[in-house]
Amino acid sequence: MWAFTLRRLLYAVPVLLGVSMLVFALIHLAPGDVVDILVPPEVPKEIADSLRQRFHLDEQLYVQYVAWLGRLMVGDFGVSFFTGRPVAEELFGALGNTLVLALPAAVLGFLLGIALGALAAYNHGTWLDKLFSATAIIGVSLPHYWVGIVLVAIFAVVLNLLPAQGMGFEGLPTSWEHVQHLVLPVVTLSLIPMGVISRLVRANVLEILSQEFVGTLHAKGLFSRRVLYHTLKNAAPSALALMGLQFGYLLGGSILVETVFNWPGSGGLMNLAIFRRDVPVLSATIVVLAAIFVVINILVDVLQALLDPRMRR
Amino acid sequence: MSQVLANLPRATEPVVSVEDLHVRFLLREATVAAINGVSFDLEAGQVLGILGESGSGKSVTLRSLMRLLPPARTRTEGRIRIAGHEITAMDETALRHVRGAKVAMIFQEPMVALDPVFTIGVQIAETIVRHEGISYSAANQRALELLEMVQIPSAARRLKSYPHEMSGGMRQRAMIALALSCRPTVLLADEPTTALDVTVQIQIILLLRQLQQELGMAVIFVTHDVGVAIEVADRIAVMYAGRFVEVGPTEKVIDTPAHPYTAALLTSTVLGSTFGRRLEAIPGTPPDLRALPAGCSFAPRCRHAQDRCRVHMPPEAVLAPGRITRCVRVADGELDLGSPNLSERSIAKP
Numbered sequence: 088m089w090a091f092t093l094r095r096l097l098y099a100v101p102v103l104l105g106v107s108m109l110v111f112a113l114i115h116l117a118p119g120d121v122v123d124i125l126v127p128p129e130v131p132k133e134i135a136d137s138l139r140q141r142f143h144l145d146e147q148l149y150v151q152y153v154a155w156l157g158r159l160m161v162g163d164f165g166v167s168f169f170t171g172r173p174v175a176e177e178l179f180g181a182l183g184n185t186l187v188l189a190l191p192a193a194v195l196g197f198l199l200g201i202a203l204g205a206l207a208a209y210n211h212g213t214w215l216d217k218l219f220s221a222t223a224i225i226g227v228s229l230p231h232y233w234v235g236i237v238l239v240a241i242f243a244v245v246l247n248l249l250p251a252q253g254m255g256f257e258g259l260p261t262s263w264e265h266v267q268h269l270v271l272p273v274v275t276l277s278l279i280p281m282g283v284i285s286r287l288v289r290a291n292v293l294e295i296l297s298q299e300f301v302g303t304l305h306a307k308g309l310f311s312r313r314v315l316y317h318t319l320k321n322a323a324p325s326a327l328a329l330m331g332l333q334f335g336y337l338l339g340g341s342i343l344v345e346t347v348f349n350w351p352g353s354g355g356l357m358n359l360a361i362f363r364r365d366v367p368v369l370s371a372t373i374v375v376l377a378a379i380f381v382v383i384n385i386l387v388d389v390l391q392a393l394l395d396p397r398m399r400r
Numbered sequence: 401m402s403q404v405l406a407n408l409p410r411a412t413e414p415v416v417s418v419e420d421l422h423v424r425f426l427l428r429e430a431t432v433a434a435i436n437g438v439s440f441d442l443e444a445g446q447v448l449g450i451l452g453e454s455g456s457g458k459s460v461t462l463r464s465l466m467r468l469l470p471p472a473r474t475r476t477e478g479r480i481r482i483a484g485h486e487i488t489a490m491d492e493t494a495l496r497h498v499r500g501a502k503v504a505m506i507f508q509e510p511m512v513a514l515d516p517v518f519t520i521g522v523q524i525a526e527t528i529v530r531h532e533g534i535s536y537s538a539a540n541q542r543a544l545e546l547l548e549m550v551q552i553p554s555a556a557r558r559l560k561s562y563p564h565e566m567s568g569g570m571r572q573r574a575m576i577a578l579a580l581s582c583r584p585t586v587l588l589a590d591e592p593t594t595a596l597d598v599t600v601q602i603q604i605i606l607l608l609r610q611l612q613q614e615l616g617m618a619v620i621f622v623t624h625d626v627g628v629a630i631e632v633a634d635r636i637a638v639m640y641a642g643r644f645v646e647v648g649p650t651e652k653v654i655d656t657p658a659h660p661y662t663a664a665l666l667t668s669t670v671l672g673s674t675f676g677r678r679l680e681a682i683p684g685t686p687p688d689l690r691a692l693p694a695g696c697s698f699a700p701r702c703r704h705a706q707d708r709c710r711v712h713m714p715p716e717a718v719l720a721p722g723r724i725t726r727c728v729r730v731a732d733g734e735l736d737l738g739s740p741n742l743s744e745r746s747i748a749k750p
C-alpha cells in the first residue's frame with residue numbers, strides 16, 4: 088500500500104511538469120503581444136521595451152519558462168501585470184473564497200447524490216425511483232446560474248429570508264449571518280454534483296445488486312443494513328473517482344454562479360486575468376488548479392485501492 | 401423452554417419438508433411456471449441429489465427453500481418447513497435468523513458468490529458474529545479453524561486473502577467453510593463443482609461427503625452430473641419442467657429407472673466415464689415454461705407417449721416406500737424401462 092502511494096506520488100511529477108509546460112506555451116504563444124495589449128498605443132516604444140525587459144518578456148521562451156518554473160518551485164508566483172499586487176495574494180484569496188463554497192457544496196451534493204442514487208436503486212422501478220431519477224436529471228440539466236437567479240428571486244426578493252448577493256465576510260464564516268450568505272450559492276453549486284453522483288450510484292448499485300454475491304450475503308442471514316454496507320463498499324470506488332472530478336470542477340469556480348451571487352472566487356479571477364492578459368495571474372492560477380486536481384486524483388487512487396484490493400496494481 | 405423444544409426436530413420428523421411447492425415468475429411479457437408442484441421430505445443426515453437438465457428448476461427449488469428469489473416478481477405457493485421453522489410463513493426478520501444458521505447455501509460459481517472487496521476471513525467471521533453474537537476476534541479464530549477444516553493450505557494467511565487472490569478450488573473450499581460456519585442442520589449445494597476442473601471437482605466432492613458425515617448434516621445437492629449424483633446422494637430426485645418426475649434411493653433410480661426421462665438421461669451418459677461429464681442432450685427441445693402442455697410435460701419428447709399422457713399430468717405414483725414416479729405407464733406396469741446396464745460403472749463408493 089505504501090509502495091502504491093509512493094508510486095502514485097512519483098507519477099505526479101511528470102504530469103505536473105507537462106501541465107506547466109502546456110500552460111506556459113499556450114499562454115505565451117497566444118496571438119498578440121502582451122505588452123502591446125497592456126499599454127496604450129501612444130506610449131513611446133522605449134517605455135514598452137523597458138516593460139518587456141522588466142518582465143523578462145524579451146528573452147527566449149525556454150529561458151522564460153525555466154526562470155518561471157524555478158520561481159514557482161520556491162513559492163514565488165510573481166506580481167500581477169495589472170494590479171501590481173503579489174499573485175499569491177490574489178490567487179489564494181480567491182481560491183479560499185471558492186473553497187468556502189465548494190466544500191459545503193461538495194458535501195451536500197455528494198451526500199444527497201449517494202442517498203438518492205442508492206434509494207432509487209433499492210426501489211428500482213417504483214415511483215420513488217422515478218422521482219429520484221427525475222430529480223437527478225433536472226439537477227444536471229438545468230443551467231445552474233438560472234437556478235441561482237430563481238433562488239435569489241424566491242428566497243431573497245420575495246420571501247426576504249436570505250441575502251441576495253455578496254460574501255458579507257472575509258476568510259471563514261464565523262456567524263449565522265455569514266452562513267446565511269452561503270446558503271443560496273452552495274445549494275446552486277451542489278445541484279450538478281448531486282445529479283451526476285446520484286445517477287452513477289444508482290446504476291452502480293443496481294449492477295451490484297444483480298450480482299450473485301448479494302445472494303450469498305442474504306443467504307448468510309446478514310441484516311439488511313450490513314448488506315447495504317457491502318453494497319456501498321462495492322459501489323464506492325467508481326463514485327469516488329467521479330467525486331474527485333466534481334470537486335476539482337467546483338474548485339475551478341463557476342464564473343456564472345460567482346457573477347450571479349457577486350462572489351469573488353477563482354472563476355472570476357481567472358476570467359479577469361484572461362481579459363486583462365494578466366499572464367502571471369493566469370498561469371499561476373491554472374498551474375495551482377492543475378496541481379490541486381492531481382493531488383485529488385492521487386487521493387482518489389489511494390482511497391480506491393484501500394477499498395478495493397483489485398485496484399492495487 | 402417449551403419454545404426451544406418445539407423448535408427441535410423430533411427424531412421422526414423430517415428436517416426438510418416441502419409440500420406442493422409452486423413458483424411462478426411474473427415477467428412483463430409472460431409468466432414463467434418454474435416450479436409446478438414439488439413435494440419431498442428429507443431426514444436428518446441424508447443427502448438428496450437433484451438431477452436435471454438446465455432450466456428444469458433446480459436452482460429455483462433451492463433458492464425458494466431459503467426464500468432468496470426476488471420478491472417483487474416471484475409468486476410462491478406451498479409449504480416449506482426446515483428444522484422446525486415454517487419458512488413460508490415467517491416474516492423477513494425471523495427468516496434472517498434461520499438463514500446461515502440453520503440452513504446454508506453453496507453456490508455454483510465461487511468467484512462471483514464471494515464479495516470481491518472483503519477478505520475471506522471477514523466474510524466468514526461476520527456470519528458467525530451475526531448469528532452467535534461472539535466477539536470479532538473469537539469469530540476470527542473460528543474462521544481460521546473452519547479454513548483448516550476445509551483443508552486450505554496456510555489457512556492463517558488465507559484468512560486475509562481476497563477472493564481474486566485464490567484459485568477456483570480454494571475459493572469453493574472457502575465458500576464451504578462459510579456455509580458451515582454456524583453448523584447448519586441443512587446444507588444446500590447448487591452445483592458446487594460445475595465451475596471447477598475435474599481433479600478439483602473430485603477433491604471438493606470428497607471433502608463435502610466427509611464433512612457431511614462428520615457433521616451429520618442433511619444435504620440437498622443439485623447437479624447436472626449423473627456421476628456426481630451417484631457419488632454423493634443417498635436418494636435422487638430427477639427434475640423435469642419444475643416437477644420431480646422420479647424420486648428414489650440412488651441405486652434403485654440408477655439401476656431401474658422408473659421414468660422414461662430418467663432412462664433417457666442415463667442412456668445419454670452411459671458411454672465412457674460418467675464422472676465429470678455433463679448430461680448429453682436428449683432428443684427434442686426442453687419444455688417452454690411459459691406455456692406448459694396440459695399433459696405430461698415430457699410427453700412431446702417421450703418415445704413411449706400415448707394419447708392419455710397428453711391429457712393430464714400424471715400424479716405421483718408410489719412404487720415402493722420412498723420411490724415415486726410421475727409416469728402413468730410405468731405405474732400401471734405397462735412399461736418396464738429395465739436396466740440400462742450400468743453394472744460396470746463405478747456406482748460403488750470408494
Ligand SMILES: Nc1ncnc2c1ncn2[C@@H]1O[C@H](COP(=O)(O)OP(=O)(O)OP(=O)(O)O)[C@@H](O)[C@H]1O
Pocket residue numbers: 425427432434452453454455456457458459460461469470624689
Ligand atoms: N429470477 C428469475 N426471474 C425469472 N425467471 C427465472 C428466474 N430464475 C429462474 N428463472 C427461470 O426459471 C427456470 C428454472 O431455472 P433454474 O435456474 O432453476 O434452472 P436450473 O435447473 O438450475 O438450470 P441450470 O442447470 O442451468 O442451473 C428457467 O427457465 C429460468 O429462466
Ligand SMILES: [Mg+2]
Pocket residue numbers: 458459460590591
Ligand atoms: Mg442452476
